[in-house]
Amino acid sequence: MTAVPPSAPPGVGEAERVARAALSRVFEPGDPRQTVLVAELGAEALCAHLLAEADLAGVRTDYGARLAATDGAQELERAARRGIRFVVPGDPEWPPGLDDLYGVAPVQDRGGPPVGLWVRGPVGLHELAGGVAVVGSRSASEYGAAVAGDIAAEVAGAGLPVVSGAAFGIDRAAHVGAVNAEGRTAAVLACGVDRAYPREHARLLGHLVDHGAVVSEAAPGCAPQRIRFLARNRLIAALTGSTLVVEAALRSGALSTANWASRLQRTLLGVPGPVTSAPSAGVHQLIRSGAATLVTSGAEVLEAVGRPGEHLLEVPRAPERARDRLTARQRQVLDGLPVHGGARVDSIAVSAGMGVVEVRGSLDRLARAGLVERDATGWRLAAAGRD
C-alpha cells in the first residue's frame, strides 16, 4: 500500500522548487525532521517557519540562519549550468515510488521521501521504477562479481534498467554488465552528483552521465560522508521495483538496502554462494529468514520481477534419455540384462524377477527402441541401453 503525503504538491510551483533546493543544501539527506515535515507541509511553508525562527536562540535557529544564507534559485541555476537537474514531486520525472518512503518509519534516524533529487544523465528517474537494484559487497569475490555482471547484463538486455551505487565490487560489476548489454543503468550516490566517488570509478561515472543517470539526494559538491550512505540506501530500494542482493556480509550496507526494500514492500531477491563464503552470509540469512527469494540467473530475476505470466521460465531438467521413455516394468527388464555379454530370455526373466512371456514382449519393444540387440548368444545391451 502506498501512503500518500497529505499535502503532496499537485504541480510544481517555481517557489516550491526553489525552497526545496535550499532545504536540500541546508539539511542532511534523509534527515527525517526535514523529509517528513516537507512531505506534510511543503517546502515553502517549512522554509517560512524556519526563517521566522531564525532570530530565536536554540537549535532551530541554526537551520534558520543557514537557510537565510542559502539562495535556492542560485543553487538551481548553478546546477543547471553544469547539466544537473533537480527533480521534485510533481515533476513528470518524479517516481511515485519515492513517496512510499513517507509511510515507512526511519532507520537509524534516516527516512522519509527526499525533498528532491539531483540528477545528471539522459535516463529519467521515472524509468527506474520497473528496474532492478543490484547491490552487494564492496569486497566481492570473483564469483559474486561475475554473477552480478551476468545478471545485470541479462536484466538490462531485456530492457529493464539496473540501479546500483557505483561502489567497488558488486555495484561496479552490475553497472558494467548493464553497459556491456547496452542497457540502461543508473547510479545513486551518497555524495553530490558532480563528484566522482570512488575516484577510481570516474570513467564509469562519466559514462553514466553521458548514457545513463547519476542520482543523489545530496546537493552538488557534498562529500560522501558515512551517514549519507544510510540515506542513499533507502533511495536505491525506493526507486526500483525490486532489489537483488549478490554477496553481502553480515551487517553490511547491502543488507541495509535489502531491509529498506522489504519495508517498502519491494520484491527482494538474493543470489546464494558457497556456505563457507563470508560475503554470502548476509544473503543466506535473507533467504533463510524468508525475506528474499533465491535466484540463480538473470532469467530467474526477470521472471520474479515481471508481471504475472511474463518472462516465464522452463524448469531446468536433465536431458531426456531413451531410458526415461520406458515404463517401470520395461526398465526392470532392461536391468535384468547382464552388463557384459548376452543372456537368454529365461535367465533375464529370473534376474528381472518377472515372467518369461512379459519379458519376451518387453525385449521386442526394447529392441525396437534400440536399447537391446539380439545375437547368437541371446539378448545383450546395445550402446544406447547402457546409459
Added chain:
Amino acid sequence: MLFLDEFPLFRTDVIDALREPLESGEVTVSRTEESVTLPAGAMVVVASNPCPCGRFHVSPALDRCECTEVRRRRYRSRIAGPVTDRIDITRHVEPLRRGDHDPFTETETSAQVRVRVAAARERQAARYAAERWRLNGQATGPGLVQRHPLADDAARDLLSEAVLSGRLSNRGATRVHRVAWTVADLASVRAGVDVVPGVHEVEVALRLRTGESLPSAAVRPRAGRR
C-alpha cells in the same frame, strides 16, 4: 617452464616422474651402477579439461557433456594425487561472461605485469639474501616458519586450521605459506609499502590452491592505482 596440456591423458609413470623435480627442483636418473642428479627447476603448468569430451559444466544450463559418470571419474582421478599436491595454484577457466569485459578499466599489458613480477622477485632475493634460496618457491618449510613467519597468530591459526581439518597436507601448508609471501610481495610492489603475509594473504593463497573464487580486489587491480 614446462606446460603439459591435457594432463590426465599422460601415462601414469610420466605423471609420477614429475614428483621429484616438483618437490626438489632436481631430478635423479639412476642406471645400473651410476646415478646422476640434474637441475630441473621449472615452472610447471598443467591443463585439463573438465571431462574427456571437454563439454562438461557444473551448471546444468551449460552442461553438454556426453561422458558417462564412470569415465569422468576416472579422468578426474588422474588429476588428484601426489603430483597435484605439489601444485600451488589451481584455477578454473570459465568461458568469458558478458560481465567480464570492463570497458572502464585499462587492462594491464604483459609488459606491465612483467615489471611487477620482476620487482616482486627482487624483493624476494633481498629478503632471502642470507638464505640458501632466492625465491619463495624454493624456500624450505622450517626456514619459512622460523625466519620468515606469517604476520600474526590469526594468520598462523588460519593455516593450521586448514591442516587440522584435513583440507591441507603439511607439504601443502608450506606451499600455501610460500604463495602467501608471493601475494604479499606483489601487494608490496603495488602499494609501495612492506606487506608481511597476514590473514588476507593466507586466505588468498588457500583459495589459489583449492581453485576457489578469490576476492575480486585481489584479481583485478583497481583502475588508477598502480
